[in-house]
Amino acid sequence: MKLLYIIGIWTYTLLIRIFSLFNPKAKLFINGRKNIYTLIAQKINPEEKHIWFHFASLGEFEQGRPVLEKLKALFPAKKIVVTFFSPSGYEIRKNYALADVFYLPIDTAGNAKRFIASINPEMAIFTKYEFWHFYFKELKELEIPLYVISGIFRGSQAFFKWYGGFYRNILKSVTYFFVQNEESQNLLKSIGLNNVTINGDTRFDRVYENAQSPKQLPLIESFIGSSPTLVCGSTWPEDEKILSNLPEKYPNWKFIIAPHEIHESHIESIEKQFSTNSLRFSVLSASNQALNAEHQTLIIDNIGMLSSLYQYGNVAYIGGGFGTGIHNTLEAAAFGLPVIFGPKYDKFQEAKDLITIGAAKSISSTAELINAFDSFAENKNAAELARKYVADKKGATDQIISMITKSDRP
Structure with missing residues (x-):
């Protein structure tokens, strides 16, 4: 199985190289890793200890950010290294002020040894997922504590299958798991991993904090005026097709579309x-x-505003539910916005919870979208339920910090 893993890593890298000839994101993935060790050497003193945070992409960064920033606040002299696997995380956060930020070199035995020696971590913190065999193995051999925060596991994953011995061994390198729910804890314990507690999802801390002091956007205020507003976040073409039926039916509403991809053709x-x-x-x-009043729909053609846009909404539509899965519902809920999304939400516990309490609806057609919109348009109770749901779930960050900083670590 190890051989298959290695072949898989190299095959993936080769395919990305081929795609990089015509795909901008793949090109960033490849070019961002060129001369990576020269870049690290320019910024990092390997004689100094660092705290290493790894994130798959931007969503995981925002999820783990409360832990990173709380650690930095408690220990301001500590140096932090952040790595990303995906360009969508690195390109947006490469200038993050609290850390030195790099792409994570591809998971090979040589890269794991060289990278870890280059940054000299005193601990490593991975958020939610991404379990790399060689990096985890090297951390374990060097006796460097490795934590997984906001972890979430499903029975369909290879770790829990009869053929998953190789993958289970990867998990055995983890010092401690801080997971989101009871299912994840039970799954880990079923394969003999008892170094786990349920601490919840650090995203609740992040979105709650953001909702308390959001960045003000005067241009958005100018556009909206006194009109009720639907904020549509991280939309894809399938979402936009169905949403385009709303403005004509609701002429008194304003609509803000913040698409997931902002290239010109989209x-x-x-x-x-x-x-x-x-x-x-x-x-x-x-x-x-006069220009603002004339237009009903505002298209956000930049990246980075979405988390602040929700403060101006009355209802939110979250994209992705007609594709691989919905995007972040919690950012909207934290501002007290009931949320609507497409049918593919089964992997997201918070979406299920919001539906259960009456603060969210899943739709599959234009008729269902209109019904959901009508039910939320004036529903102050749904808004309060959404806000309370987030407020009641915060606190995971403090629990995690307490456990990883105490002298007798788990």
């Missing part, structure tokens, strides 16, 4: 679907109130 596609009634954020003018 923005143009959204403009066509929402006709002449749409306006790009890049051409929005605070001084031109």
Whole structure:
């Protein structure tokens, strides 16, 4: 199985190299790892100890960020290294002020030894998932504590199958698991891993904190005026197609579309679907109130605003549910917005919870979207349920910090 793992890693790398010839994200993946050790040597003193945080992508960064920032606040002299696997995380957070940020070199025995020696970690913290054989093995051999925070496991994963011995051995390198739910804890214990506690999801701490002091966006305020607003976050073409039926039916509402991808062809596609009634954020003018009033739909053609946009909404639509799975519902819920999303949400416990308490609805058609929108448009109770759900779930960060910083670590 180890041989198959190695072949899989090299095959994946080869495919990415081929895709990089015509795919911008794949090109970033490859180019970002060129001369990586030279870049590390320019920024990192290997004689100094570091705390290493690894994130698959931007979502995991935001999930683990409360733990990182709390550690930095408690120990300001500690140096932190952050790595990303995906360009969508690295490119947005590469200038993050609290850490030196790098791409994670591909998981090989040589890279694991060289990278870990280069950053000299006193502990490693991985958020939610990504379990790399050679990196975990090297950390264990060097007796460097390795923690998985906000972990979540499902019975369908290879760790819990009869053929999953190799993958179970990867998990055995982890010092301690901080998991989100009882199912994850029970699954780990079923394979003999008792170094686990249920601490919840650190995303609740992050989104709650964001909702308490969001960045103000005067241009958005100017566009909305006094109109009720639907904020549509991380949308894909399948979402936009169904959403385009709403503006004409609800002329008194404003609509903000923040697509997951902002390349020009996608923005143009959204403009066509929402006709002449749409306006790009890049051409929005605070001084031109007539222009703002004329347009009903605002298209956000930049990255990084979404978490602050929800403060201006009354209802949220979360994209991704017609594809591989919905995006972040908690950012919207933290602001007291009931949420609507597509049918593929089964891997997201918070989505199930929000539906159960009446603060979310899943839809599969235009008719269902309209019904869900109508039910939430004036539903102050749903808004309060969403806000309370997030507030009641926060606290995982403090539990994790307490356990990984005490002298007698688990």
